[in-house]
Amino acid sequence: MATTHSSQDSADIYEDTVVIRLIQFSVLWAVIAMTAGVYISAELLWPTMDFGQFWLSFGRLRPLHTNGIIFGFGVSALMATAFYSVQRTSHVRLFAPKLAWFCAYAWQLIILLGGLSLLAGWTSTKEYAELEWPFDIAIAVVWVLFGVVFFGTIARRKIRPIYISNWFYGALIIVIAMLHIVNNLAIPVTFGKSYSLYAGAQDAVVQWWYGHNAVGFLLTGGFLGMMYYFLPKHSGRPIWSYRLSVVAFWAFTYSYIWAGPHHLHYSAIPEWVQSLAVVMSVILLAPSWATMINGIMTVSTAWEKLRTDPALKFIVLSLAFYGLATFEGPMMSFPSVNVVSHFTDWTIGHVHSGALGWNAMITYGTFYFMAPRLVGVPLYSVRLANIHFWLALAGTMLYIVAMWGAGVSQGLLWLSVDEIGELSFSFKDIMASMQPFYALRLIAGLIFLAGTCLMAYNLSKTLVGRKAVVVKPPPVDPAYAIGKEAAV
């Protein structure tokens, strides 16, 4: 471990080395998990690409891809940015830096061993909660410790208000803990096998309460925390409306939770649960777009920076995709749209417009912003970052368009009946007709992955072999300083 400052002189400087390490891990998982994604997309074109090896089989690699992206790439990036921004918005060094280091490394170990366990066939099959019970317990423990570091830092802050980005990171930590623990309750049988506490339709409702809100509070809420710190910081403009961000935060936290059962339309769960989920999904559009508008308006007087700054370009573009995905989501929750989109590649396209367009792009922008500042040198190559930007945009667009094409045709062809009520097409003919779309998707994935590899090279050239710059908290404006009487 690289934190070897003596406690005296390090007490009042920011703990940034752990941030650097987490960025590196995050990029590593991005490359690995995206490669797995590209590989399984090739398997849909050439099904013998698993070469008869069980661990290369689609059914095992696909959870590796999703978990690697969400928990390897995503959570490492969230931890890095949370640690970076919570110190700077609280004007104190991280609470318990050693614990922060423990969280960072324990998390990587969970991802590594968890990934291997998925290849070995240890899985609960519950989407985005596939890891079996030993990992579930380890995740819960590390997650709580992450919360201790984060909230501990906030509790010791030198500035009275808790900045909005910290609310989103806070909601990420609290709500994901709640969802993770409840959804994974199970009776263990062996190390690699357990049975869910819930069965059938009830299990489905609990799972999608989790599954939808893991997207909600991790991939949306957590990354909004990123947005609220790094967008104003990088554009040099204050948040357009702080009040709007406050209102949108509570509306988001309240309404997201209800929308999960829209993943279970036309299923055997109670109809009132499905209907309620539709209503809340539509309501969710309001806080989602309020946040997007708040972000776009924040940069509205700094557009000229977009011409020269790839990091800001990534962040602003990610907001556009955030707007697209949060509009598409409520639309897909309508039963009349869902009847076509459900079970098809449209869902895959929707997920990737969020995951590539929003999550990955805002993370890329944030990494390009943080890396040079963390080590005190300019980015190795702005030109490569610009190329990366266009590759990421092209890859994402092509991916979404390919999956829209595939999904809408699947959905309509499956449902198509002729004038005497006979099915118009056999399943296997529809499946076979997907090949061009799957080929386009493979190309899209390769383009996006190529961009990510460029970033990995660029960032490693920037970061490797350099020490974190020593940063001390700046003095706090007396108007916002914590007085003796203020409760913390």
Next chain:
Amino acid sequence: MSALSLHKRIEENTGLLIFGILLVSAIGGLVQILPVLNQKSLQAPSTNTQPYTAVELTGRDIYIREGCSVCHSQQVRPLIAEVERYGPYSRAGEFVYDRPFLWGSKRTGPDLHRVGGKFSDDWHRIHLIDPRAVIPESIMPGYPWLAKREAHRAGDIVAKMTALRTLGTPYTDEQIAQAEADLEGLLEIDTLIAYLQMLGTGLDEEIAR
């Protein structure tokens, strides 16, 4: 202005912020999820729905292990096209012994909830080992290793059935005592086929007709 001053307090107090987030995010789950968990009708089996036998349970857990539910749903929707393509739509009572549920979210391959009895055991055996031997257009991976491994190898069937009984699956002592012997001599592929052949056969008789 009291709402604003209340919010000012939350904004400046770590404990209140944590409590506020927990409270606001928990409401949805309490109102929407808890009633579903307490709804007895969702736990009542359809008349023909039985707990999985030792062989079927082993097959189901192989289905889980290989990630079949990544590409195959088990949820026939109440739509004309789906009922024609797959069979009667899925009822809650058919899933009461499913831990976890395997409805899936993607149909890269067809829905399997009513696949039981549609193909012969031999067809399944060939198809699982080499899907393109029976369906040339298929993009499903082959699972040749299933025909090489013995089903009782894991040796955990008694522990599994005991765990499920703890959760409420009505296994008898005889069924559990007999479990090891039931798996004797079977390959993994045999148990998976047994599971596939019973899928969707738990409907009430008048609906099935």
